[in-house]
Amino acid sequence: MSWTLTERKKRLLRARRLAVTAVCLPALLLALTGCSEDTVDSLKRLGLPVIATDQGSQIYELWVGSWIAAGLVGVFVWGLILYAAIRFRRRDDDEIPAQVRYNLPIEVLYTIAPLIIVAVLFFFTLETQNKVLETVEDPAHEVQVVGQQWSWTFSYLGEEAVGGQDVYDVGTPAQLPELWLVEGETVTFTLLSPDVIHSFWAPSFIMKLDVIPGRENSFSVTPTRAGEYAGRCAELCGWLHARMLFTVKVVDRAAFDAHLQDLRAAGQVGAPKGGEYTRTTVGKGEVTGE
Numbered sequence: 446m447s448w449t450l451t452e453r454k455k456r457l458l459r460a461r462r463l464a465v466t467a468v469c470l471p472a473l474l475l476a477l478t479g480c481s482e483d484t485v486d487s488l489k490r491l492g493l494p495v496i497a498t499d500q501g502s503q504i505y506e507l508w509v510g511s512w513i514a515a516g517l518v519g520v521f522v523w524g525l526i527l528y529a530a531i532r533f534r535r536r537d538d539d540e541i542p543a544q545v546r547y548n549l550p551i552e553v554l555y556t557i558a559p560l561i562i563v564a565v566l567f568f569f570t571l572e573t574q575n576k577v578l579e580t581v582e583d584p585a586h587e588v589q590v591v592g593q594q595w596s597w598t599f600s601y602l603g604e605e606a607v608g609g610q611d612v613y614d615v616g617t618p619a620q621l622p623e624l625w626l627v628e629g630e631t632v633t634f635t636l637l638s639p640d641v642i643h644s645f646w647a648p649s650f651i652m653k654l655d656v657i658p659g660r661e662n663s664f665s666v667t668p669t670r671a672g673e674y675a676g677r678c679a680e681l682c683g684w685l686h687a688r689m690l691f692t693v694k695v696v697d698r699a700a701f702d703a704h705l706q707d708l709r710a711a712g713q714v715g716a717p718k719g720g721e722y723t724r725t726t727v728g729k730g731e732v733t734g735e
């Protein structure tokens with residue numbers, strides 16, 4: 446009787462495996478063949494956006510390293526699970542495998558191993574963080590970034606193209622500001638906020654930093670690819686947080702200089718630091734155009 450039961454169980458198991466394969470295999474094939482070129486490119490970068498700065502590639506290396514570490518730990522753990530499931534599986538209905546409550550060497554291993562993993566990841570994270578936040582002695586450009594509810598003011602400080610003056614561009618939630626940068630020339634950002642905490646983020650920099658009232662945060666990047674990139678606030682800062690968007694334009698030097706001259710011609714001279722100088726304290730009408 447028990448033989449018949451086991452046979453039936455085996456047959457049931459086999460049928461279930463077949464059903465799972467029949468459902469999963471076509472789904473997997475469909476998912477793989479359905480990938481567009483963009484998706485494949487994005488997968489190659491492990492989900493990161495196109496990297497547009499040289500500091501971004503350092504963070505990319507940390508990202509890839511972390512995935513490799515996670516992969517190795519995953520393979521090791523899955524291997525142990527599979528080994529335990531197969532080696533110590535219940536073989537018949539009468540006997541159950543030995544029930545063990547604890548195993549000291551294994552307890553020690555899975556206490557110490559995570560500590561080592563965290564320490565190694567912490568070391569590399571700190572090393573990368575120090576590198577990307579390193580002060581650049583003599584950057585080609587200095588841009589003061591003011592994040593205010595609910596837009597950005599970008600001031601280009603002491604640029605030769607405008608006779609060493611400061612010129613600025615300011616946005617509103619209805620009219621997004623542009624941040625112009627020169628390909629291959631290092632720029633240092635100084636981040637200021639007159640109101641609440643914002644976060645200055647252009648995903649393609651693979652880098653973001655909080656903009657904190659009463660504090661001057663700073664970092665430098667060297668754009669490596671001309672083009673237009675999205676920028677946004679990455680800190681929930683209030684009602685119109687989602688409209689704190691901007692466009693990063695990485696251009697050549699001539700186009701950059703011409704843009705600064707346009708700003709000066711428009712009378713946008715100076716480096717405004719607070720909401721009271723900007724046009725961004727808006728009512729609902731300005732946003733919706735009512």
Ligand SMILES: [Cu+2]
Pocket residue numbers: 592642643644678679680681682683686689
């Ligand atoms: Cu914000």
